[in-house]
């Protein structure tokens with residue numbers, strides 16, 4: 472392919488022949504024009520697209536870039552996007568970001584999350600036992616990959632799982648590329664309203680859960696009740712859709728690379744490396760991380776001016792051959808897989824990563840151990856991949872075993 476002259480489009484759909492790979496054009500850009508202006512569509516800003524691993528880390532690790540979507544040049548996912556309440560702290564810079572994040576850091580410390588592992592194993596076991604009682608082909612998304620992280624985050628937060636249809640619907644709107652900004656803003660608001668009711672309930676009847684502890688921080692004046700509610704809403708949203716998609720996509724990936732499955736069934740260290748490689752290979756945040764430059768910065772030899780938007784394509788960066796050997800292949804023994812950017816990098820690096828790791832390290836080996844004859848029940852070309860959502864995934868995955 473010749474070098475690209477006019478601004479390429481972002482985001483292109485993935486090829487039907489290679490639905491687990493980023494679009495080929497972006498891999499070409501990474502080699503030839505690793506920092507290049509892209510088009511988000513008619514009448515919208517033309518941000519820079521960053522596709523190399525090293526440049527991605529430079530931008531994500533630099534205080535010269537903001538996540539605030541209200542900057543005029545911000546490369547927003549949706550036109551007219553509001554930042555959401557400050558409890559959705561990913562869209563805020565420090566000090567608000569740091570203040571909000573600090574209220575939750577203890578909840579996601581590795582030691583704390585390790586204590587949740589037996590509960591995650593129990594839920595995995597129950598879901599798989601129920602699934603195997605169902606006749607014929609079964610949708611793995613409906614019966615395993617979506618309920619598992621939803622149940623886990625509900626238990627952790629103290630949210631009744633019985634309300635899952637409501638919060639799963641709102642979360643879907645938040646990642647839906649076709650939903651309008653107004654619809655997204657309404658989804659933020661209704662999640663926040665729902666959680667505000669729960670904050671008040673927990674204050675009256677405390678439990679051993681995150682919402683109760685956030686209500687206590689509100690009592691101490693560290694945050695407001697609405698912050699406590701919005702922080703809970705953010706976790707509820709961030710905590711299930713992502714991991715659910717990782718489980719479903721990992722299942723397809725492993726079934727397409729059956730020689731790799733034994734590495735997933737090894738000891739805990741081997742499983743940990745295998746999960747990092749799946750995170751690298753799949754890098755599900757496929758609409759990229761979005762920033763705006765607050766001052767002039769040079770990235771990959773290109774000058775980015777104050778006020779200009781930048782999209783960091785972490786899925787393309789995680790396939791950078793300068794950093795990962797044979798990056799388009801799945802190698803569950805890859806020693807530097809953990810250097811991936813699937814959880815981001817810098818101050819906004821995923822807060823929930825110890826939990827996501829624990830869920831994947833428990834759910835994936837158990838799925839393949841219990842269902843040793845696991846197969847996808849439809850031809851590969853009929854698998855419905857999520858092209859239009861900020862988080863890549865699969866709508867339905869019919870399986871037999």
Ligand code: HEM
Nearest residue numbers: 560561709710713714717760813814815819821822823827
């Ligand atoms: C495999 C699953 C997951 C993936 C791939 C993922 C990915 C990411 C990425 C890339 C970011 C950085 C966004 C940015 O820099 O703009 C992020 C931030 C975040 N994630 Fe995750 N995530 C996952 C699971 C979770 C879970 C389970 C939770 C919570 C229970 C969670 C909570 C958060 C929060 C609160 C932030 C914002 C952090 C901040 O701005 O300081 N994530 N995640």
